[in-house]
Amino acid sequence: MDTPDPEIVRTWLLDYQESVIAEMHAVDPKLAFGADRWQRPGGGSGVSCACSGGDVLEKAGVNFSDVHGIQLPASATAARPELAGRPFRAMGVSMVMHPRNPYCPTSHANIRFMAVGGPGESVWWFGGGFDLTPYYGFAEDAVAWHRAAEAACAPFGAHLYPKYKEECDRYFYLRHRHETRGVGGLFFDDFSEGGFAKAFGFAQSVGKAYAPSYAAILRKRRDTAYGERERQFQLYRRGRYVEFNLLYDRGTVFGLQSGGRTESILMSLPPLVRWEYNWQPEPGSPEARLTEYFLKPRDWLNEGA
Protein backbone atom coordinates (compact mmCIF):
# COMPACT_ATOMS: atom_id res chain seq x y z
CA MET A 1 0.00 0.00 0.00
CA ASP A 2 1.20 3.50 -0.76
CA THR A 3 -1.15 5.66 1.30
CA PRO A 4 0.48 8.88 2.53
CA ASP A 5 0.91 8.70 6.30
CA PRO A 6 1.80 11.98 8.01
CA GLU A 7 2.49 10.19 11.32
CA ILE A 8 5.30 8.16 9.77
CA VAL A 9 6.79 11.36 8.37
CA ARG A 10 6.47 13.09 11.73
CA THR A 11 8.23 10.28 13.54
CA TRP A 12 11.05 10.25 11.02
CA LEU A 13 11.44 14.05 11.15
CA LEU A 14 11.77 14.01 14.94
CA ASP A 15 14.45 11.30 14.71
CA TYR A 16 16.11 13.23 11.92
CA GLN A 17 16.24 16.38 14.03
CA GLU A 18 18.04 14.44 16.77
CA SER A 19 20.45 12.86 14.32
CA VAL A 20 21.52 16.24 12.92
CA ILE A 21 22.04 17.58 16.43
CA ALA A 22 24.12 14.51 17.30
CA GLU A 23 26.24 14.93 14.18
CA MET A 24 26.93 18.59 14.97
CA HIS A 25 27.67 17.70 18.56
CA ALA A 26 30.26 15.19 17.38
CA VAL A 27 32.04 17.98 15.46
CA ASP A 28 31.68 20.51 18.27
CA PRO A 29 31.21 18.89 21.71
CA LYS A 30 30.89 22.30 23.35
CA LEU A 31 27.55 22.88 21.59
CA ALA A 32 24.71 22.75 24.09
CA PHE A 33 21.42 22.65 22.22
CA GLY A 34 18.39 23.73 24.20
CA ALA A 35 14.93 22.45 23.26
CA ASP A 36 12.02 24.89 23.29
CA ARG A 37 8.68 23.19 22.87
CA TRP A 38 6.00 25.55 21.60
CA GLN A 39 2.33 25.46 20.66
CA ARG A 40 0.83 27.37 17.73
CA PRO A 41 -2.44 29.09 18.69
CA GLY A 42 -3.84 28.35 15.23
CA GLY A 43 -3.00 24.64 15.56
CA GLY A 44 0.13 22.57 15.87
CA SER A 45 3.40 22.63 17.72
CA GLY A 46 7.14 22.44 17.36
CA VAL A 47 10.49 21.91 19.00
CA SER A 48 13.16 24.54 18.39
CA CYS A 49 16.71 23.48 19.22
CA ALA A 50 19.20 26.30 19.22
CA CYS A 51 22.58 27.09 20.64
CA SER A 52 25.34 29.60 20.32
CA GLY A 53 28.87 29.87 21.59
CA GLY A 54 30.28 26.59 20.29
CA ASP A 55 33.94 26.25 19.37
CA VAL A 56 33.17 25.50 15.71
CA LEU A 57 29.63 26.82 15.35
CA GLU A 58 29.01 30.32 16.59
CA LYS A 59 25.25 29.75 16.26
CA ALA A 60 23.22 26.71 15.26
CA GLY A 61 19.53 25.99 15.02
CA VAL A 62 17.58 22.82 14.20
CA ASN A 63 13.83 23.34 14.22
CA PHE A 64 10.99 20.88 13.99
CA SER A 65 7.44 22.07 13.40
CA ASP A 66 4.13 20.39 12.63
CA VAL A 67 1.33 22.88 12.09
CA HIS A 68 -2.15 22.60 10.67
CA GLY A 69 -5.00 24.90 9.84
CA ILE A 70 -8.41 24.98 8.27
CA GLN A 71 -7.43 27.34 5.45
CA LEU A 72 -4.19 27.07 3.52
CA PRO A 73 -2.90 30.63 2.94
CA ALA A 74 -2.72 31.61 -0.73
CA SER A 75 0.93 32.59 -0.29
CA ALA A 76 1.78 28.99 0.62
CA THR A 77 0.69 27.61 -2.73
CA ALA A 78 1.94 29.91 -5.45
CA ALA A 79 2.26 26.87 -7.74
CA ARG A 80 -1.20 25.50 -6.94
CA PRO A 81 -3.62 28.38 -6.33
CA GLU A 82 -6.58 26.00 -6.44
CA LEU A 83 -5.53 24.62 -3.03
CA ALA A 84 -5.84 27.92 -1.18
CA GLY A 85 -8.49 27.86 1.52
CA ARG A 86 -8.39 24.09 2.06
CA PRO A 87 -7.39 22.40 5.34
CA PHE A 88 -3.70 21.58 5.55
CA ARG A 89 -0.95 20.08 7.63
CA ALA A 90 2.65 21.19 7.14
CA MET A 91 5.60 19.67 8.95
CA GLY A 92 9.32 19.86 8.57
CA VAL A 93 12.79 20.18 9.98
CA SER A 94 14.85 23.22 9.10
CA MET A 95 18.41 23.96 10.15
CA VAL A 96 21.05 26.66 9.75
CA MET A 97 24.65 26.56 10.99
CA HIS A 98 26.80 29.68 11.32
CA PRO A 99 30.41 28.72 11.97
CA ARG A 100 32.95 30.84 13.79
CA ASN A 101 35.92 30.34 11.47
CA PRO A 102 35.48 32.38 8.25
CA TYR A 103 37.04 29.54 6.28
CA CYS A 104 34.09 27.33 7.25
CA PRO A 105 30.93 27.90 5.18
CA THR A 106 27.45 28.49 6.55
CA SER A 107 24.96 25.78 5.65
CA HIS A 108 21.22 25.34 5.56
CA ALA A 109 18.97 22.33 5.03
CA ASN A 110 15.26 21.68 5.17
CA ILE A 111 12.97 18.67 4.73
CA ARG A 112 9.22 19.26 4.74
CA PHE A 113 5.93 17.51 4.05
CA MET A 114 2.62 19.09 3.14
CA ALA A 115 -0.79 17.47 3.06
CA VAL A 116 -3.85 19.37 1.84
CA GLY A 117 -7.30 17.91 2.42
CA GLY A 118 -10.83 19.07 1.77
CA PRO A 119 -13.20 18.41 -1.13
CA GLY A 120 -11.90 16.06 -3.81
CA GLU A 121 -8.76 13.99 -3.53
CA SER A 122 -6.20 14.88 -0.89
CA VAL A 123 -2.94 16.30 -2.15
CA TRP A 124 0.48 15.92 -0.57
CA TRP A 125 4.10 16.57 -1.42
CA PHE A 126 7.61 16.75 -0.07
CA GLY A 127 10.00 19.63 -0.35
CA GLY A 128 13.48 20.41 0.87
CA GLY A 129 17.15 20.47 0.03
CA PHE A 130 20.43 21.85 1.30
CA ASP A 131 22.81 24.60 0.27
CA LEU A 132 26.25 25.88 1.22
CA THR A 133 27.36 29.50 1.68
CA PRO A 134 31.12 29.98 1.82
CA TYR A 135 32.92 33.18 2.86
CA TYR A 136 36.19 31.98 1.38
CA GLY A 137 35.56 29.58 -1.48
CA PHE A 138 37.20 26.20 -1.98
CA ALA A 139 36.33 24.45 -5.23
CA GLU A 140 37.03 21.04 -3.69
CA ASP A 141 34.44 21.69 -0.96
CA ALA A 142 31.83 22.72 -3.52
CA VAL A 143 32.61 19.65 -5.62
CA ALA A 144 32.35 17.30 -2.60
CA TRP A 145 29.08 18.97 -1.56
CA HIS A 146 27.56 18.49 -5.01
CA ARG A 147 28.84 14.90 -5.28
CA ALA A 148 27.00 14.14 -2.07
CA ALA A 149 23.91 15.82 -3.50
CA GLU A 150 24.15 13.77 -6.68
CA ALA A 151 24.67 10.54 -4.72
CA ALA A 152 21.60 11.26 -2.57
CA CYS A 153 19.47 11.72 -5.69
CA ALA A 154 20.90 8.90 -7.82
CA PRO A 155 18.84 5.95 -6.49
CA PHE A 156 15.66 7.86 -7.35
CA GLY A 157 16.53 8.81 -10.92
CA ALA A 158 19.42 10.44 -12.78
CA HIS A 159 17.21 13.39 -13.76
CA LEU A 160 16.77 14.58 -10.19
CA TYR A 161 20.20 16.02 -9.35
CA PRO A 162 20.50 18.34 -12.39
CA LYS A 163 16.89 19.46 -12.00
CA TYR A 164 17.07 20.31 -8.30
CA LYS A 165 20.63 21.64 -8.50
CA GLU A 166 19.35 24.18 -11.03
CA GLU A 167 16.31 25.02 -8.92
CA CYS A 168 18.63 25.64 -6.00
CA ASP A 169 20.72 28.10 -8.01
CA ARG A 170 17.53 29.84 -9.11
CA TYR A 171 15.97 29.98 -5.66
CA PHE A 172 19.00 31.13 -3.66
CA TYR A 173 19.67 34.14 -5.84
CA LEU A 174 19.93 37.75 -4.64
CA ARG A 175 18.59 39.75 -7.58
CA HIS A 176 19.60 43.09 -6.07
CA ARG A 177 23.22 41.87 -5.74
CA HIS A 178 23.38 39.78 -8.92
CA GLU A 179 24.86 36.89 -6.97
CA THR A 180 23.82 33.49 -5.66
CA ARG A 181 23.63 33.04 -1.89
CA GLY A 182 26.35 30.42 -2.06
CA VAL A 183 27.51 27.47 -4.16
CA GLY A 184 24.08 25.84 -4.09
CA GLY A 185 23.14 22.22 -3.62
CA LEU A 186 19.58 20.93 -3.98
CA PHE A 187 16.17 22.56 -3.77
CA PHE A 188 12.99 20.62 -4.51
CA ASP A 189 9.31 21.26 -3.88
CA ASP A 190 5.94 19.79 -4.85
CA PHE A 191 7.65 16.40 -5.01
CA SER A 192 5.43 13.29 -5.09
CA GLU A 193 7.14 11.37 -7.89
CA GLY A 194 6.59 7.62 -7.75
CA GLY A 195 4.05 7.73 -4.92
CA PHE A 196 4.35 8.25 -1.20
CA ALA A 197 6.89 5.58 -0.26
CA LYS A 198 9.31 6.50 -3.01
CA ALA A 199 8.93 10.25 -2.58
CA PHE A 200 9.42 9.91 1.19
CA GLY A 201 12.52 7.81 0.47
CA PHE A 202 13.90 10.60 -1.71
CA ALA A 203 13.27 13.24 0.97
CA GLN A 204 14.97 11.02 3.56
CA SER A 205 17.94 10.41 1.30
CA VAL A 206 18.47 14.14 0.76
CA GLY A 207 18.02 14.82 4.47
CA LYS A 208 20.53 12.15 5.48
CA ALA A 209 23.18 13.42 3.06
CA TYR A 210 23.30 16.88 4.63
CA ALA A 211 24.95 16.61 8.03
CA PRO A 212 27.80 14.22 7.11
CA SER A 213 28.74 16.34 4.06
CA TYR A 214 28.72 19.50 6.09
CA ALA A 215 30.54 17.96 9.04
CA ALA A 216 33.32 16.81 6.69
CA ILE A 217 33.85 20.39 5.49
CA LEU A 218 33.82 21.75 9.05
CA ARG A 219 36.46 19.20 10.09
CA LYS A 220 38.63 20.18 7.17
CA ARG A 221 38.44 23.96 7.67
CA ARG A 222 37.83 24.50 11.38
CA ASP A 223 41.51 24.87 12.28
CA THR A 224 42.54 27.16 9.42
CA ALA A 225 44.24 30.21 10.92
CA TYR A 226 42.52 33.53 10.34
CA GLY A 227 42.75 37.13 11.48
CA GLU A 228 40.70 40.29 11.73
CA ARG A 229 40.52 40.71 7.95
CA GLU A 230 38.81 37.36 7.45
CA ARG A 231 36.54 37.90 10.45
CA GLN A 232 35.42 41.30 9.16
CA PHE A 233 34.76 39.86 5.72
CA GLN A 234 32.70 37.07 7.24
CA LEU A 235 30.58 39.57 9.21
CA TYR A 236 30.14 41.65 6.06
CA ARG A 237 29.10 38.65 3.94
CA ARG A 238 26.67 37.51 6.62
CA GLY A 239 24.73 40.65 5.70
CA ARG A 240 23.89 38.98 2.39
CA TYR A 241 22.45 36.03 4.30
CA VAL A 242 20.16 38.39 6.21
CA GLU A 243 19.18 40.17 3.01
CA PHE A 244 18.24 36.91 1.32
CA ASN A 245 16.26 35.53 4.22
CA LEU A 246 14.25 38.68 4.91
CA LEU A 247 13.74 39.81 1.31
CA TYR A 248 13.31 36.56 -0.63
CA ASP A 249 13.04 33.41 1.45
CA ARG A 250 9.48 32.12 1.09
CA GLY A 251 9.63 30.11 4.31
CA THR A 252 10.71 33.14 6.31
CA VAL A 253 8.34 35.66 4.79
CA PHE A 254 5.39 33.25 4.76
CA GLY A 255 6.13 32.09 8.30
CA LEU A 256 6.22 35.62 9.68
CA GLN A 257 3.12 36.71 7.74
CA SER A 258 1.11 33.69 8.83
CA GLY A 259 1.79 34.16 12.51
CA GLY A 260 4.53 31.56 12.88
CA ARG A 261 6.82 31.57 15.91
CA THR A 262 9.09 34.53 15.19
CA GLU A 263 12.08 33.38 17.25
CA SER A 264 12.11 29.98 15.54
CA ILE A 265 11.81 31.47 12.07
CA LEU A 266 14.51 34.08 12.64
CA MET A 267 16.86 31.56 14.25
CA SER A 268 18.37 31.41 10.75
CA LEU A 269 19.86 34.90 11.11
CA PRO A 270 23.59 35.09 11.89
CA PRO A 271 24.76 36.01 15.40
CA LEU A 272 26.75 39.10 14.38
CA VAL A 273 26.51 41.00 11.10
CA ARG A 274 28.08 44.05 9.56
CA TRP A 275 26.98 46.39 6.77
CA GLU A 276 29.38 48.82 5.17
CA TYR A 277 28.30 51.28 2.52
CA ASN A 278 29.70 50.53 -0.94
CA TRP A 279 32.52 48.30 0.27
CA GLN A 280 34.47 46.64 -2.54
CA PRO A 281 37.04 43.86 -2.20
CA GLU A 282 40.56 44.43 -3.48
CA PRO A 283 40.84 43.18 -7.09
CA GLY A 284 42.48 39.77 -7.27
CA SER A 285 41.91 39.05 -3.56
CA PRO A 286 40.21 35.92 -2.21
CA GLU A 287 37.35 38.20 -1.15
CA ALA A 288 36.89 39.36 -4.77
CA ARG A 289 37.12 35.77 -6.00
CA LEU A 290 34.16 34.80 -3.86
CA THR A 291 31.68 36.85 -5.86
CA GLU A 292 33.52 36.62 -9.18
CA TYR A 293 33.87 32.86 -9.25
CA PHE A 294 31.96 31.09 -6.52
CA LEU A 295 28.70 33.02 -6.35
CA LYS A 296 27.60 32.22 -9.89
CA PRO A 297 25.74 29.07 -10.96
CA ARG A 298 28.40 26.49 -11.88
CA ASP A 299 28.46 22.87 -12.97
CA TRP A 300 30.42 21.90 -9.87
CA LEU A 301 30.63 18.20 -10.70
CA ASN A 302 32.81 19.12 -13.67
CA GLU A 303 34.59 22.04 -12.09
CA GLY A 304 37.72 22.64 -10.08
CA ALA A 305 39.64 19.66 -8.62
Add this chain to the structure above:
Amino acid sequence: MDTPDPEIVRTWLLDYQESVIAEMHAVDPKLAFGADRWQRPGGGSGVSCACSGGDVLEKAGVNFSDVHGIQLPASATAARPELAGRPFRAMGVSMVMHPRNPYCPTSHANIRFMAVGGPGESVWWFGGGFDLTPYYGFAEDAVAWHRAAEAACAPFGAHLYPKYKEECDRYFYLRHRHETRGVGGLFFDDFSEGGFAKAFGFAQSVGKAYAPSYAAILRKRRDTAYGERERQFQLYRRGRYVEFNLLYDRGTVFGLQSGGRTESILMSLPPLVRWEYNWQPEPGSPEARLTEYFLKPRDWLNEGA
Protein backbone atom coordinates in the same frame (compact mmCIF):
# COMPACT_ATOMS: atom_id res chain seq x y z
CA MET B 1 0.03 80.60 -10.16
CA ASP B 2 0.11 77.22 -8.49
CA THR B 3 1.54 74.98 -11.21
CA PRO B 4 3.60 72.09 -9.85
CA ASP B 5 7.24 72.64 -10.73
CA PRO B 6 9.54 69.64 -10.23
CA GLU B 7 12.64 71.77 -10.83
CA ILE B 8 11.89 73.98 -7.84
CA VAL B 9 11.42 70.87 -5.72
CA ARG B 10 14.69 69.40 -7.01
CA THR B 11 16.63 72.54 -6.20
CA TRP B 12 15.16 72.69 -2.70
CA LEU B 13 15.86 68.98 -2.07
CA LEU B 14 19.52 69.37 -3.05
CA ASP B 15 19.86 72.33 -0.68
CA TYR B 16 18.03 70.39 1.97
CA GLN B 17 20.44 67.46 1.65
CA GLU B 18 23.35 69.82 2.24
CA SER B 19 21.66 71.48 5.20
CA VAL B 20 21.10 68.14 6.96
CA ILE B 21 24.71 67.16 6.37
CA ALA B 22 25.85 70.52 7.76
CA GLU B 23 23.67 70.10 10.85
CA MET B 24 25.06 66.62 11.53
CA HIS B 25 28.58 67.88 10.94
CA ALA B 26 28.03 70.57 13.55
CA VAL B 27 27.15 67.87 16.09
CA ASP B 28 29.96 65.55 15.02
CA PRO B 29 32.83 67.38 13.28
CA LYS B 30 34.68 64.09 12.70
CA LEU B 31 32.00 63.00 10.22
CA ALA B 32 33.39 62.99 6.69
CA PHE B 33 30.56 62.56 4.24
CA GLY B 34 31.55 61.30 0.82
CA ALA B 35 29.37 62.08 -2.22
CA ASP B 36 28.73 59.33 -4.76
CA ARG B 37 27.03 60.58 -7.89
CA TRP B 38 25.26 57.83 -9.76
CA GLN B 39 23.15 57.41 -12.89
CA ARG B 40 20.16 55.11 -13.16
CA PRO B 41 20.20 53.10 -16.40
CA GLY B 42 16.41 53.37 -16.62
CA GLY B 43 16.53 57.17 -16.25
CA GLY B 44 17.62 59.60 -13.58
CA SER B 45 20.42 60.09 -11.15
CA GLY B 46 21.29 60.67 -7.52
CA VAL B 47 23.86 61.73 -4.99
CA SER B 48 24.48 59.40 -2.05
CA CYS B 49 26.30 60.93 0.89
CA ALA B 50 27.45 58.43 3.47
CA CYS B 51 29.97 58.17 6.22
CA SER B 52 30.89 55.98 9.12
CA GLY B 53 33.25 56.23 12.03
CA GLY B 54 32.11 59.52 13.52
CA ASP B 55 32.38 60.22 17.24
CA VAL B 56 28.63 60.58 17.69
CA LEU B 57 27.28 58.83 14.60
CA GLU B 58 28.67 55.38 13.89
CA LYS B 59 27.06 55.48 10.44
CA ALA B 60 25.10 58.17 8.62
CA GLY B 61 23.59 58.44 5.17
CA VAL B 62 21.80 61.27 3.37
CA ASN B 63 20.63 60.31 -0.13
CA PHE B 64 19.20 62.40 -2.91
CA SER B 65 17.62 60.76 -5.93
CA ASP B 66 15.63 61.97 -8.92
CA VAL B 67 14.49 59.15 -11.15
CA HIS B 68 12.00 58.89 -13.97
CA GLY B 69 10.55 56.22 -16.17
CA ILE B 70 7.96 55.61 -18.82
CA GLN B 71 5.92 53.16 -16.76
CA LEU B 72 5.13 53.66 -13.09
CA PRO B 73 5.44 50.22 -11.41
CA ALA B 74 2.17 48.98 -9.91
CA SER B 75 3.90 48.44 -6.56
CA ALA B 76 4.61 52.18 -6.36
CA THR B 77 0.95 53.16 -6.37
CA ALA B 78 -0.91 50.81 -4.06
CA ALA B 79 -3.29 53.65 -3.24
CA ARG B 80 -3.84 54.68 -6.87
CA PRO B 81 -3.74 51.60 -9.10
CA GLU B 82 -5.11 53.59 -12.04
CA LEU B 83 -1.73 55.37 -12.35
CA ALA B 84 0.30 52.22 -12.98
CA GLY B 85 1.96 52.19 -16.38
CA ARG B 86 2.06 55.99 -16.78
CA PRO B 87 5.24 58.05 -17.09
CA PHE B 88 6.56 59.30 -13.75
CA ARG B 89 9.22 61.28 -12.00
CA ALA B 90 10.09 60.54 -8.38
CA MET B 91 12.56 62.54 -6.34
CA GLY B 92 13.46 62.75 -2.71
CA VAL B 93 15.96 62.97 0.08
CA SER B 94 16.16 60.12 2.56
CA MET B 95 18.39 59.89 5.61
CA VAL B 96 19.21 57.51 8.43
CA MET B 97 21.55 58.12 11.38
CA HIS B 98 22.93 55.32 13.54
CA PRO B 99 24.61 56.75 16.63
CA ARG B 100 27.40 55.07 18.57
CA ASN B 101 26.14 55.75 22.10
CA PRO B 102 23.22 53.40 22.93
CA TYR B 103 21.54 56.25 24.84
CA CYS B 104 21.21 58.14 21.55
CA PRO B 105 18.32 57.04 19.35
CA THR B 106 18.54 56.18 15.67
CA SER B 107 16.53 58.49 13.42
CA HIS B 108 15.18 58.48 9.90
CA ALA B 109 13.59 61.14 7.72
CA ASN B 110 12.42 61.36 4.15
CA ILE B 111 10.90 64.04 1.90
CA ARG B 112 9.75 63.02 -1.56
CA PHE B 113 7.82 64.31 -4.56
CA MET B 114 6.08 62.28 -7.21
CA ALA B 115 4.69 63.48 -10.53
CA VAL B 116 2.76 61.17 -12.84
CA GLY B 117 2.03 62.27 -16.39
CA GLY B 118 0.38 60.66 -19.37
CA PRO B 119 -3.19 60.81 -20.67
CA GLY B 120 -5.56 63.04 -18.74
CA GLU B 121 -4.50 65.47 -16.04
CA SER B 122 -1.09 65.12 -14.49
CA VAL B 123 -1.04 64.00 -10.89
CA TRP B 124 1.52 64.90 -8.23
CA TRP B 125 1.99 64.57 -4.50
CA PHE B 126 4.42 64.92 -1.65
CA GLY B 127 5.29 62.31 0.93
CA GLY B 128 7.67 62.03 3.83
CA GLY B 129 8.09 62.34 7.54
CA PHE B 130 10.50 61.47 10.32
CA ASP B 131 10.66 58.94 13.12
CA LEU B 132 12.82 58.16 16.14
CA THR B 133 14.05 54.75 17.31
CA PRO B 134 15.48 54.73 20.83
CA TYR B 135 17.41 51.86 22.43
CA TYR B 136 16.97 53.30 25.89
CA GLY B 137 13.81 55.34 26.06
CA PHE B 138 13.44 58.86 27.50
CA ALA B 139 9.91 60.21 27.65
CA GLU B 140 11.19 63.78 27.51
CA ASP B 141 12.96 63.07 24.20
CA ALA B 142 9.83 61.52 22.72
CA VAL B 143 7.77 64.49 23.91
CA ALA B 144 10.22 67.02 22.44
CA TRP B 145 10.31 65.08 19.16
CA HIS B 146 6.53 65.09 18.88
CA ARG B 147 6.27 68.75 19.87
CA ALA B 148 8.59 69.57 16.99
CA ALA B 149 6.43 67.43 14.71
CA GLU B 150 3.30 69.22 15.85
CA ALA B 151 4.91 72.63 15.41
CA ALA B 152 6.00 71.74 11.86
CA CYS B 153 2.43 70.81 10.96
CA ALA B 154 0.58 73.57 12.80
CA PRO B 155 0.79 76.37 10.18
CA PHE B 156 -0.84 74.03 7.64
CA GLY B 157 -3.77 72.88 9.74
CA ALA B 158 -4.38 71.45 13.22
CA HIS B 159 -5.67 68.20 11.71
CA LEU B 160 -2.30 67.26 10.18
CA TYR B 161 -0.25 66.32 13.24
CA PRO B 162 -2.72 63.80 14.72
CA LYS B 163 -3.39 62.30 11.32
CA TYR B 164 0.23 61.79 10.29
CA LYS B 165 1.36 60.88 13.80
CA GLU B 166 -1.11 58.01 13.66
CA GLU B 167 -0.03 57.00 10.17
CA CYS B 168 3.55 56.91 11.40
CA ASP B 169 2.63 54.54 14.24
CA ARG B 170 0.77 52.36 11.77
CA TYR B 171 3.51 52.32 9.15
CA PHE B 172 6.52 51.71 11.41
CA TYR B 173 5.05 48.62 13.03
CA LEU B 174 6.68 45.18 13.15
CA ARG B 175 3.72 42.80 13.07
CA HIS B 176 5.87 39.74 13.78
CA ARG B 177 7.22 41.41 16.95
CA HIS B 178 4.04 43.21 18.02
CA GLU B 179 6.00 46.41 18.51
CA THR B 180 6.49 49.76 16.81
CA ARG B 181 9.92 50.52 15.33
CA GLY B 182 10.33 53.43 17.70
CA VAL B 183 8.38 56.29 19.26
CA GLY B 184 7.13 57.50 15.89
CA GLY B 185 6.84 61.00 14.54
CA LEU B 186 5.17 61.84 11.24
CA PHE B 187 4.44 59.85 8.09
CA PHE B 188 2.49 61.34 5.20
CA ASP B 189 1.95 60.32 1.61
CA ASP B 190 -0.25 61.32 -1.35
CA PHE B 191 -0.24 64.86 0.03
CA SER B 192 -1.40 67.66 -2.26
CA GLU B 193 -3.70 69.53 0.12
CA GLY B 194 -4.20 73.19 -0.76
CA GLY B 195 -2.38 73.02 -4.07
CA PHE B 196 1.30 72.84 -5.01
CA ALA B 197 2.69 75.86 -3.17
CA LYS B 198 1.00 75.01 0.11
CA ALA B 199 1.74 71.28 -0.09
CA PHE B 200 5.37 72.00 -0.92
CA GLY B 201 5.47 74.36 2.05
CA PHE B 202 4.22 71.59 4.30
CA ALA B 203 6.83 69.12 3.02
CA GLN B 204 9.56 71.73 3.55
CA SER B 205 8.33 72.49 7.05
CA VAL B 206 8.45 68.83 8.03
CA GLY B 207 11.86 68.42 6.43
CA LYS B 208 13.31 71.42 8.21
CA ALA B 209 12.06 70.28 11.62
CA TYR B 210 13.97 67.01 11.49
CA ALA B 211 17.68 67.76 11.83
CA PRO B 212 17.46 70.37 14.64
CA SER B 213 15.16 68.14 16.72
CA TYR B 214 17.44 65.16 16.26
CA ALA B 215 20.63 67.16 16.86
CA ALA B 216 19.19 68.42 20.17
CA ILE B 217 18.67 64.85 21.36
CA LEU B 218 22.15 63.80 20.24
CA ARG B 219 23.69 66.71 22.15
CA LYS B 220 21.76 65.75 25.25
CA ARG B 221 22.63 62.02 25.22
CA ARG B 222 25.97 61.74 23.45
CA ASP B 223 28.07 61.86 26.62
CA THR B 224 26.00 59.49 28.74
CA ALA B 225 28.32 56.80 30.08
CA TYR B 226 27.61 53.26 28.92
CA GLY B 227 29.19 49.84 29.05
CA GLU B 228 29.12 46.49 27.32
CA ARG B 229 25.58 45.74 28.46
CA GLU B 230 24.14 48.80 26.75
CA ARG B 231 26.27 48.25 23.64
CA GLN B 232 25.12 44.66 23.31
CA PHE B 233 21.50 45.71 23.74
CA GLN B 234 21.93 48.37 21.06
CA LEU B 235 23.36 45.80 18.61
CA TYR B 236 20.51 43.43 19.43
CA ARG B 237 17.84 46.09 18.94
CA ARG B 238 19.42 47.16 15.65
CA GLY B 239 18.30 43.75 14.40
CA ARG B 240 14.73 45.02 14.61
CA TYR B 241 15.69 47.93 12.37
CA VAL B 242 17.01 45.50 9.77
CA GLU B 243 13.90 43.35 10.08
CA PHE B 244 11.62 46.31 9.50
CA ASN B 245 13.53 47.69 6.54
CA LEU B 246 13.88 44.39 4.68
CA LEU B 247 10.49 42.91 5.52
CA TYR B 248 8.14 45.91 5.51
CA ASP B 249 9.62 49.17 4.29
CA ARG B 250 7.97 50.00 0.98
CA GLY B 251 10.79 52.27 -0.17
CA THR B 252 13.39 49.58 0.43
CA VAL B 253 11.49 46.68 -1.05
CA PHE B 254 10.21 48.70 -4.01
CA GLY B 255 13.63 50.23 -4.62
CA LEU B 256 15.38 46.87 -4.71
CA GLN B 257 12.68 45.27 -6.86
CA SER B 258 12.67 48.12 -9.37
CA GLY B 259 16.41 48.03 -9.95
CA GLY B 260 17.33 50.95 -7.72
CA ARG B 261 20.93 51.47 -6.58
CA THR B 262 21.35 48.75 -3.97
CA GLU B 263 24.11 50.42 -1.97
CA SER B 264 22.12 53.64 -1.64
CA ILE B 265 18.95 51.84 -0.63
CA LEU B 266 20.68 49.62 1.94
CA MET B 267 22.66 52.51 3.38
CA SER B 268 19.86 52.56 5.95
CA LEU B 269 21.09 49.32 7.53
CA PRO B 270 23.07 49.64 10.78
CA PRO B 271 26.85 49.15 10.78
CA LEU B 272 26.92 46.25 13.23
CA VAL B 273 23.98 44.07 14.28
CA ARG B 274 23.42 41.10 16.52
CA TRP B 275 20.72 38.43 16.63
CA GLU B 276 20.29 36.19 19.63
CA TYR B 277 17.73 33.41 19.73
CA ASN B 278 14.87 34.02 22.13
CA TRP B 279 16.66 36.64 24.18
CA GLN B 280 14.48 38.29 26.82
CA PRO B 281 15.30 41.36 28.89
CA GLU B 282 15.32 41.10 32.67
CA PRO B 283 11.88 42.07 34.05
CA GLY B 284 11.83 45.62 35.36
CA SER B 285 15.05 46.58 33.51
CA PRO B 286 15.38 49.60 31.20
CA GLU B 287 15.71 47.09 28.35
CA ALA B 288 12.31 45.58 29.24
CA ARG B 289 10.81 49.04 29.58
CA LEU B 290 11.71 49.85 25.99
CA THR B 291 9.27 47.35 24.53
CA GLU B 292 6.74 47.49 27.35
CA TYR B 293 6.35 51.25 27.40
CA PHE B 294 8.08 53.03 24.54
CA LEU B 295 7.37 50.75 21.56
CA LYS B 296 3.62 51.12 21.67
CA PRO B 297 1.64 53.92 20.04
CA ARG B 298 1.33 56.69 22.62
CA ASP B 299 -0.10 60.18 22.77
CA TRP B 300 3.34 61.64 23.47
CA LEU B 301 2.17 65.25 23.65
CA ASN B 302 0.20 64.35 26.77
CA GLU B 303 2.63 61.82 28.16
CA GLY B 304 5.64 61.70 30.48
CA ALA B 305 7.24 65.06 31.30
